[in-house]
Amino acid sequence: MDAGLAALVGAALGAVASLGAASVSGRAQAHSQHEQWRRQVRREAYTQYLVALHDRDVAMDDVLRALGAEAPDQAVVEGRVEAFIGLAREVHRAAEVVLLEGPSGVGKAVSGVAEASGALSGVMRRMVDDARRGDASRRAADLALAAERSDALWEAVKGFRAVAGGVLGAGA
Numbered sequence: 478m479d480a481g482l483a484a485l486v487g488a489a490l491g492a493v494a495s496l497g498a499a500s501v502s503g504r505a506q507a508h509s510q511h512e513q514w515r516r517q518v519r520r521e522a523y524t525q526y527l528v529a530l531h532d533r534d535v536a537m538d539d540v541l542r543a544l545g546a547e548a549p550d551q552a553v554v555e556g557r558v559e560a561f562i563g564l565a566r567e568v569h570r571a572a573e574v575v576l577l578e579g580p581s582g583v584g585k586a587v588s589g590v591a592e593a594s595g596a597l598s599g600v601m602r603r604m605v606d607d608a609r610r611g612d613a614s615r616r617a618a619d620l621a622l623a624a625e626r627s628d629a630l631w632e633a634v635k636g637f638r639a640v641a642g643g644v645l646g647a648g649a
């Protein structure tokens with residue numbers, strides 16, 4: 478093979494190798510950018526969910542404080558319940574996005590929060606019904622049960638936060 482042909486073949490092989498390396502590098506960069514975008518979408522969904530939970534939980538505490546009064550003011554209780562219900566809907570909407578964007582482990586954590594929320598909400602509903610009827614016979618027991626279920630809800634939210642943080646930290 479003469480020197481000119483060898484140089485031409487060498488240049489062609491070098492060009493093919495450069496194109497191959499650029500292609501691999503481009504795919505790796507695209508994958509990295511996609512993973513970064515995915516983390517950002519999840520971070521936003523998880524943050525919105527946690528903010529909605531916080532706002533709803535503040536409203537829940539307001540309802541419980543109103544119900545804990547010696548003689549609950551029914552208008553105040555009803556107003557706070559209405560605010561709580563609106564914020565609970567926001568939690569549900571935010572949870573739907575989390576379920577859509579997150580892996581199954583995040584979905585399980587959201588289910589744990591929903592279960593704990595439902596348990597506390599059940600006690601609150603009974604307390605509201607009792608307050609409407611003017612029945613205070615279970616108030617002390619229900620306030621204690623609500624406090625216990627509120628603690629369980631807090632643990633479930635911390636569990637969600639840990640799972641979500643793990644997903645974001647792992648870049649999954």
